[in-house]
Amino acid sequence: MSKLPRxxxxxxxxxxxxxxxxxxxxxxxxxLGEAVHIAHxxxxxxxxxxxxYDIALVEGSxxxxxxxxxxxxxxxxxxxxxxxxxxxxxGGIQALKNFADHQEFMKAVYARPEFIQTxxxxxxxxxxxxxxxxxxxxxxxxxxxxxxxxxxxxxxxPKTSSESVCQPCKRRGTVCVVxxxxxxxxxxxxxxxxxxxxxxxxxxxxxxxxxxxxxxxTSLSDNVLLPNMSPTEAGKWLRSFNGxxxxxxxxxxxxxxxxxxxxxxKEGGDxx
Amino acid sequence: xxxxxxxxxxxxxRHELQRIxxxxxxxxxxxxxxxxxxxxxxxxxxxxxxxxxxxxRDQQEPGKYRLEAAGDEYCFSFAVGPHSWKKYLTPPxxxxxxxxxxxxxxxxxxVIQKPQKFAFLGVRGCELAAILIQDRLWLDPAHSxxxxxxxxxxxxxxxVNCTTPAATCFCSSMQTGPACRSGYDVAxxxxxxxxxxxxxxxxxAALVKRLPLRPATQAEMDEAKQSLAHAExxxxxxxxxxxxxxxxxxxLKHPHWQSVAERCLSCANxxxxxxxxxxxxxxxxxxxxNGDITRVRRWDSCFNLDFSHAxxxxxxxxxxxxxxxxxxxxxxxxxDQFGSSGCVGCGRCITWCPVGIDLTQEVATLLEEPVDxxx
Numbered sequence: 001m002s003k004l005p006r007x008x009x010x011x012x013x014x015x016x017x018x019x020x021x022x023x024x025x026x027x028x029x030x031x032l033g034e035a036v037h038i039a040h041x042x043x044x045x046x047x048x049x050x051x052x053y054d055i056a057l058v059e060g061s062x063x064x065x066x067x068x069x070x071x072x073x074x075x076x077x078x079x080x081x082x083x084x085x086x087x088x089x090x091g092g093i094q095a096l097k098n099f100a101d102h103q104e105f106m107k108a109v110y111a112r113p114e115f116i117q118t119x120x121x122x123x124x125x126x127x128x129x130x131x132x133x134x135x136x137x138x139x140x141x142x143x144x145x146x147x148x149x150x151x152x153x154x155x156x157x158p159k160t161s162s163e164s165v166c167q168p169c170k171r172r173g174t175v176c177v178v179x180x181x182x183x184x185x186x187x188x189x190x191x192x193x194x195x196x197x198x199x200x201x202x203x204x205x206x207x208x209x210x211x212x213x214x215x216x217x218t219s220l221s222d223n224v225l226l227p228n229m230s231p232t233e234a235g236k237w238l239r240s241f242n243g244x245x246x247x248x249x250x251x252x253x254x255x256x257x258x259x260x261x262x263x264x265x266k267e268g269g270d271x272x
Numbered sequence: 273x274x275x276x277x278x279x280x281x282x283x284x285x286r287h288e289l290q291r292i293x294x295x296x297x298x299x300x301x302x303x304x305x306x307x308x309x310x311x312x313x314x315x316x317x318x319x320x321x322x323x324x325x326x327x328x329r330d331q332q333e334p335g336k337y338r339l340e341a342a343g344d345e346y347c348f349s350f351a352v353g354p355h356s357w358k359k360y361l362t363p364p365x366x367x368x369x370x371x372x373x374x375x376x377x378x379x380x381x382x383v384i385q386k387p388q389k390f391a392f393l394g395v396r397g398c399e400l401a402a403i404l405i406q407d408r409l410w411l412d413p414a415h416s417x418x419x420x421x422x423x424x425x426x427x428x429x430x431x432v433n434c435t436t437p438a439a440t441c442f443c444s445s446m447q448t449g450p451a452c453r454s455g456y457d458v459a460x461x462x463x464x465x466x467x468x469x470x471x472x473x474x475x476x477a478a479l480v481k482r483l484p485l486r487p488a489t490q491a492e493m494d495e496a497k498q499s500l501a502h503a504e505x506x507x508x509x510x511x512x513x514x515x516x517x518x519x520x521x522x523x524l525k526h527p528h529w530q531s532v533a534e535r536c537l538s539c540a541n542x543x544x545x546x547x548x549x550x551x552x553x554x555x556x557x558x559x560x561x562n563g564d565i566t567r568v569r570r571w572d573s574c575f576n577l578d579f580s581h582a583x584x585x586x587x588x589x590x591x592x593x594x595x596x597x598x599x600x601x602x603x604x605x606x607x608d609q610f611g612s613s614g615c616v617g618c619g620r621c622i623t624w625c626p627v628g629i630d631l632t633q634e635v636a637t638l639l640e641e642p643v644d645x646x647x
Contacts (some may be wrong), residue, residue, distance in 0.1 A: 028560050146560050162578055163576045166544065167540050167571070167572075170540075171365055173314070174310065175310035175354050176354065178335075179623065180311040188537040188541070212538075213577040214575075214594075215538075216533075216537050216538060218534075219627055220537060220627075223335070223535070
């Protein structure tokens with residue numbers, strides 16, 4: 001048996017995009033293979049070793065009773081548990097059901113919904129177990145992913161910025177799409193990490209990395225979103241990949257109050 | 273006004289403008305100047321007079337910038353845009369050194385490369401003032417910065433007097449424009465038929481010797497003077513005089529900081545576009561592949577929560593406290609630190625604020641309040 005630290009990559013409710021980011025590392029993947037023993041990574045190999053693990057990278061959110069059991073077990077056999085991506089960190093796009101009646105969704109999607117076992121919510125890993133580090137992004141950024149892995153291998157704090165998307169945007173010389181084109185953009189309240197890609201292609205930021213460390217949601221809505229769209233549309237803008245992160249959820253419910261279900265949402269605003 | 277305004281000037285016909293580019297390229301300069309890209313007039317590498325924003329005008333207001341075609345021959349009829357020269361003098365992301373591990377030894381490798389010789393074309397009066405302000409920081413003899421020094425010393429400045437200020441400009445109340453005052457190698461004033469040229473340094477004199485120039489006529493010089501006077505008259509925005517800057521520092525508990533914070537996104541756009549904001553962070557970035565460490569300097573901002581992180585917590589943990597830090601440093605404590613205001617009146621922070629916060633109005637509100645609200 002290798003004496004290298006044992007790495008596991010484990011999936012919950014997700015699209016696999018964040019795991020693919022790890023596979024996309026290519027050159028660095030070989031170096032990673034020398035720095036850790038990849039014990040469990042179903043996306044890459046069908047040879048799955050049991051725990052314990054030194055580092056568990058967790059993709060996806062908790063949406064089924066079975067998920068709840070699996071995450072508790074994984075936590076108990078992992079020294080360090082790191083969530084990767086918007087699903088694991090804030091519930092993902094599937095957390096839209098948290099704002100609505102999940103039974104209605106099931107009826108619309110499945111021919112025989114009675115065979116589906118699911119929770120009424122999609123929740124982040126941190127609502128179930130202690131998480132050592134949450135890596136943001138939909139998907140996560142390759143450079144940040146490697147930074148976090150090697151920081152834990154070396155026992156230092158990972159360097160991932162909590163600044164707004166605007167700053168890398170300006171460093172790369174992109175002209176502000178809000179000021180020049182009046183395009184709605186979540187950049188000023190979204191955490192950087194993606195390299196500020198969308199504004200460089202004349203698109204507003206979609207908020208894939210969730211809220212920045214300092215946000216002013218009502219000012220963004222009033223001054224950047226609402227001049228270009230209805231309050232309902234603005235609420236939909238915020239209710240996407242990170243829609244269930246508390247900062248985005250609270251503002252989206254203010255703009256677009258819940259109407260579909262009796263579900264109580266901790267950020268309030270349930271109108272029925 | 274221009275301190276050299278009564279000296280004799282030279283004249284370049286409009287159809288000879290390309291000659292400036294030819295001579296600079298011949299001398300090995302990388303020309304950086306205004307050009308239209310991404311819906312704005314930005315600064316980028318250009319190689320011909322055709323790259324200039326010919327016949328383009330800009331409309332600016334708080335939080336809004338639009339271009340329109342005037343269809344004339346003027347190449348410099350616009351006010352400053354989203355970029356400033358700090359993009360070239362202190363690059364936004366700059367590797368400083370690399371550390372390699374060889375067995376048990378650490379080997380340090382310098383990675384600062386000798387830059388190209390830049391010729392900056394179209395530098396405005398407010399921007400010259402900004403460069404001189406940055407000089408005080410980066411060229412301080414006690415700890416001058418090699419990156420800035422190399423770039424600054426090898427660059428040639430071809431300024432262009434501003435005859436078309438925007439609604440967000442207030443250079444005249446900061447005494448930095450619209451005319452170029454000092455710090456240029458040559459300064460051009462664009463008229464319909466061509467350019468009146470003033471020489472500022474021996475490098476500038478060497479350049480103009482190789483251009484097809486003749487002495488400017490009195491009429492041409494008068495016209496140039498007049499267009500600058502018109503420009504100055506067009507500037508309506510004013511910074512309240514805060515030279516008694518301690519007034520601002522006596523407003524630290526003013527409730528208006530909170531009212532700004534209700535609008536401020538803390539996104540840092542104002543500091544990114546400001547031509548004098550110099551805050552940066554230095555990080556060691558490690559490479560999983562070979563264990564090398566690269567030390568990288570990046571533009572940072574006092575609007576970041578992490579930027580005031582000390583003893584385990586951010587010292588300025590509210591937007592109000594960060595906006596107050598930025599504004600009082602820029603306009604007041606900067607004077608104690610560097611002997612001048614840190615604001616040159618270019619108006620970028622007003623135009624490029626996504627929510628259109630106007631610092632001249634915020635300062636006016638802070639100062640007009642008669643009550644003393646604490647230091």
